[in-house]
Amino acid sequence: MDVLTGWWDDFFWGSVVVVQVFFVALILMVLFGLIGAAAKLSDNKVAQKIASGYTIVFRGTPEILVLLLFYFGSAIALTSIAQIFDPEIKYLDIPPFWAGSFAIALIVGSYATETFRGAFLGVDPGQVEAARALGLSNFKTFIYIQVPAMWRLALPPFGNHMLSLIKDTALISVIGLEETVFIAEQAMGTTGKPFTMFILVGAIYLSFSTIITLSVMRMEKYANKHLEVSR
Amino acid sequence: MTPVLESLTLIIESVPQILMGFGLTLQLLFLSGILGLILAILLLLMRISGSAYLSAPAMVYIYVFRGTPILVQIFIIYHGLAQFEAIRESIFWAILREPFGCGVLALTLNTGAYVSEILRGGVLGVERGLLEAGAALGLSKRHRFIHITTPIAVRLAIPAYSNDVISLMKSTALVSTITLLDMMGYARIVYAETYAPYEVFTSLMVIYLLMTWIIQRAFGLFERRMSRHIRQ
The missing domain is CATH 1.10.3720.10 (MetI-like)
Structure with missing residues (x-):
């Protein structure tokens, strides 16, 4: 453990970055998933086509490729836009934090699209009809009937999506985000103890995964509490 | 050259280079x-x-x-x-x-x-x-x-x-x-030489999508074969 002296704080801040990316990407992922699911379930042919194109592309290409395309692609686009206003500018890029969060949210969002779509379809149509018969508006039906019912169905796969998100965070080190893998690479260079460093990174990610798994289990219990047999 | 033509030539030139990593993948x-x-x-x-x-x-x-x-x-x-x-x-x-x-x-x-x-x-x-x-x-x-x-x-x-x-x-x-140097490795080399992320990485994306499609089709056929006693 002596080799880690002096590196603890770096790994701590690296873990903080992981958590930050996770939450930013989580919000975006839910957003992309809901938009994608809404498009797939809509009657609009164009929206359906775009949404299925989205899921096919992002579920069928490697995460690291999406990440690099997004990061370097956005840098080129941003630079050329900036040069219109100021020809002096040589290079501009989106910070790896935002480019990375956006990219992994897009990837996992494509999986979430299918999850949400399936969950909305899994809601008993009788419940929606009952809500209509009771005079609830479309919006109220959505918020009070459909969302709570679909949420129960979506939770278990949604937990897996959160695990994918936290694990994909490690990939963002490739474009220079200073999270734990990035720190370990630096520490490896100066200490010559790569195994110790990367095992520590593994342990950090494993504890994050454990926290997510346990919280999803609690949420599932909460979501299904009305289905428990009373004692 | 017009930008479109330039992109097309880049794509045509980079695809064979990327495919050099196909075997390793x-x-x-x-x-x-x-x-x-x-x-x-x-x-x-x-x-x-x-x-x-x-x-x-x-x-x-x-x-x-x-x-x-x-x-x-x-x-x-x-x-x-x-x-x-x-x-x-x-x-x-x-x-x-x-x-x-x-x-x-x-x-x-x-x-x-x-x-x-x-x-x-x-x-x-x-x-x-x-x-x-x-x-x-x-x-x-x-x-x-x-x-x-x-x-x-x-x-x-x-x-x-x-x-x-x-x-x-x-x-x-x-x-x-x-x-x-798999396909991704070669693509990163080509990118470092050309600084053309869209052309290089999108070509690679299409190759991976084709592979995904082939894998899906192959397993789809296998599943059909394994469940042939169920259909009628």
């Missing part, structure tokens, strides 16, 4: 796919053996490998193992010295954990009544497993398994981070 996919499947079957047998001494280590293994990023696993094996002199002097060093060996090992260990869970889902999905019928007919436990559980579990596991083969294919792109 395929090798990684097939080698770690097959070795991972063997590992997964071993882990599955350990988990359903009924002995805590066998099932507990398998559960811990699956938990650890599914709970950590594959990139970290690759780095632990590629960078990390060289830290120990015992490993550098062992016979395994011949494999672990090479990035290819490290890549195959990491991908195998990772996919094995995921696939064993998929196979377990298949085994648990086999209807109890069928096994009871087998027992009533006097089949031993082993015979029931081989002749009843296995064929049904395989059929049930195919859709999930094909998804996992696709994620394995996607994971092979990560070996470009340990100096291996």
Whole structure:
């Protein structure tokens, strides 16, 4: 453990970055998933086509490729836009934090699209009809009937999506985000103890995964509490 | 040249260069796919053996490998193992010295954990009544497993398994981070030469999408064949 002296704080801040990316990407992922699911379930042919194109592309290409395309692609686009206003500018890029969060949210969002779509379809149509018969508006039906019912169905796969998100965070080190893998690479260079460093990174990610798994289990219990047999 | 024409020439020039890594991507996919499947079957047998001494280590293994990023696993094996002199002097060093060996090992260990869970889902999905019928007919436990559980579990596991083969294919792109020149590795070289991310990476994207489609089709056909007794 002596080799880690002096590196603890770096790994701590690296873990903080992981958590930050996770939450930013989580919000975006839910957003992309809901938009994608809404498009797939809509009657609009164009929206359906775009949404299925989205899921096919992002579920069928490697995460690291999406990440690099997004990061370097956005840098080129941003630079050329900036040069219109100021020809002096040589290079501009989106910070790896935002480019990375956006990219992994897009990837996992494509999986979430299918999850949400399936969950909305899994809601008993009788419940929606009952809500209509009771005079609830479309919006109220959505918020009070459909969302709570679909949420129960979506939770278990949604937990897996959160695990994918936290694990994909490690990939963002490739474009220079200073999270734990990035720190370990630096520490490896100066200490010559790569195994110790990367095992520590593994342990950090494993504890994050454990926290997510346990919280999803609690949420599932909460979501299904009305289905428990009373004692 | 107009920008469009320029992009087109770039795409046409970069695709053959990227495809130079196709062989390596395929090798990684097939080698770690097959070795991972063997590992997964071993882990599955350990988990359903009924002995805590066998099932507990398998559960811990699956938990650890599914709970950590594959990139970290690759780095632990590629960078990390060289830290120990015992490993550098062992016979395994011949494999672990090479990035290819490290890549195959990491991908195998990772996919094995995921696939064993998929196979377990298949085994648990086999209807109890069928096994009871087998027992009533006097089949031993082993015979029931081989002749009843296995064929049904395989059929049930195919859709999930094909998804996992696709994620394995996607994971092979990560070996470009340990100096291996698979398609991703070559694409990164071409990008460094041309600074044309859209053309280079989009071409690679199309190649990966085609591979995904082929894998899906192949498993779709396999599933049709395995369930031919159910259709009519």
